[in-house]
Amino acid sequence: MDVKTSKPHPQQSQVKVLDAKVAKMALSSMLVSVTLMACIMLTGCDKKPDAAQAGGQMQAMPVSVITLAPTTVPISAEAVAQTEGAKEVEIRPRVGGILLKKLFEEGAVIKAGQAMFLIDPVPFQIALSSAKAQLAQQRARVEQTEREAVRLQSLLATQSISQREADNAASDNALARAALAQFEASVREAELNLSYTTVTSPLSGIAGRFEFSEGALVNANTSLLTKVSQISPIWVRFSLSDNELSQIGGYLSLTKVKEVRLILPSGEEYAKKGQLNFAASGIDPALGTQQLRATFDNADKQLLPGQFVRVRVITGQKDGVFVVPQTAVMTNAQGKFVYVVNSKNEATIKPIVAGNWVGKDWVVLSGLEAGDKVIVDNLIKIRPNALVSPHPVGGMPVPAGAVPNQSAK
Numbered sequence: 001m002d003v004k005t006s007k008p009h010p011q012q013s014q015v016k017v018l019d020a021k022v023a024k025m026a027l028s029s030m031l032v033s034v035t036l037m038a039c040i041m042l043t044g045c046d047k048k049p050d051a052a053q054a055g056g057q058m059q060a061m062p063v064s065v066i067t068l069a070p071t072t073v074p075i076s077a078e079a080v081a082q083t084e085g086a087k088e089v090e091i092r093p094r095v096g097g098i099l100l101k102k103l104f105e106e107g108a109v110i111k112a113g114q115a116m117f118l119i120d121p122v123p124f125q126i127a128l129s130s131a132k133a134q135l136a137q138q139r140a141r142v143e144q145t146e147r148e149a150v151r152l153q154s155l156l157a158t159q160s161i162s163q164r165e166a167d168n169a170a171s172d173n174a175l176a177r178a179a180l181a182q183f184e185a186s187v188r189e190a191e192l193n194l195s196y197t198t199v200t201s202p203l204s205g206i207a208g209r210f211e212f213s214e215g216a217l218v219n220a221n222t223s224l225l226t227k228v229s230q231i232s233p234i235w236v237r238f239s240l241s242d243n244e245l246s247q248i249g250g251y252l253s254l255t256k257v258k259e260v261r262l263i264l265p266s267g268e269e270y271a272k273k274g275q276l277n278f279a280a281s282g283i284d285p286a287l288g289t290q291q292l293r294a295t296f297d298n299a300d301k302q303l304l305p306g307q308f309v310r311v312r313v314i315t316g317q318k319d320g321v322f323v324v325p326q327t328a329v330m331t332n333a334q335g336k337f338v339y340v341v342n343s344k345n346e347a348t349i350k351p352i353v354a355g356n357w358v359g360k361d362w363v364v365l366s367g368l369e370a371g372d373k374v375i376v377d378n379l380i381k382i383r384p385n386a387l388v389s390p391h392p393v394g395g396m397p398v399p400a401g402a403v404p405n406q407s408a409k
Helices: 010-058 122-157 163-195 241-247
Strands: 061-067 071-091 098-101 114-117 198-201 204-208 226-241 259-264 275-279 291-295 310-325 329-330 335-341 347-351 353-358 361-365 373-375 388-392
Touching: 071 204, 071 241, 071 259, 071 353, 122 163, 163 291, 226 241, 226 310, 259 275, 335 353, 373 388
Parallel strands: 061 388
Antiparallel strands: 061 373, 071 226, 071 310, 098 114, 114 198, 204 226, 226 291, 259 310, 275 291, 310 361, 329 335, 335 347, 335 373, 353 361
16 A cells, blocks of 8 residues: 655745744844843943942032131130138027027028027026126125225224224225126126127128027037128139149239139129139149139129139230130040131141130130131031032022032043
8 A cells, every 4th residue: 555645835834934034033133122221221330320429529518617817815714613702600609598589581681780599588687687686785795894994994093993903894895896896797797698699690691591490409609500691792712723824824823813704604704803812822732723712792692602603714815816616626536626628628627726715715826827717517527628618607608519620620
């Protein structure tokens, strides 16, 4: 049996060839598309850092600056101080007894001689009456001895008695007069003790706290009843170390100090100037300081004893120095420095030697020159040699686009 093999139809062969060509073309198109997308992505990633870097180079930090000019500042030193009454008296009773009444208000203004306490006066009134009675008795005794001496003296003239009897009568009269003087002193002492039952203030000032209560038993000269402080004028006590003294010209004396200023706890300066009224003649070996004291007028009673304040001692003035705000001065491992804007509008570091404070400013002794532009804000954001956009304090910042791009040039 003969087997016949079938041959493909000519049209079917052409269709298969066309399908293969179409598939090959589609695959080529896909490869081209993927390649183009990869190139685009790579190009975009390469350009992003350049754009960001270019944008960072164009930005400049706006900062406020002050242009320095030499000035004159006082030579001064500051220290913590404490106020105290110019006169402070402890009120103690001169006689002991029961404290009947308090005659003042705590913290009130007291005048010299004003009654403050009343101690039970009855025992002292009795003592005074007894002393007066003894005095009267002794006066009678003096009169009796005097009459006896006169009578015996007349009898002696007629030789009716001996000289010894007349002399004894005269001696008895002299002894009686001496005893009379003693009893008179006892009366004055009793009167004085009775007056001490009313306790008065020896000076004008401000009364302190009452240490006892009414009805308490107080002892003479030992029981502390209260204190009275004279606060006008008021004293301020402070001290300065060797280093602080060397900055203002050495150890202080009453003639060396020009004036003393007082800074209140609120930061405000006291309106009235003070004067140094005490300067220790030596240095305290335990603390290494010179003890000082100043006096201030306090008629309006703005200051009270015991307040902690600050004092500024001024001994002269210094010319040709610069002052910068405290916020502009920074500190690193090498010391204090400030940021200064150079001719290229770059922030550069300048080390300085700082002195004392004048108000809210640092006194710069060296490191700066006239005309330097010191940056006073945005200091945390600034880096050395960073591009900045300076403007005067209180002025409007210069737009970032107006600053020339130094790197581009």
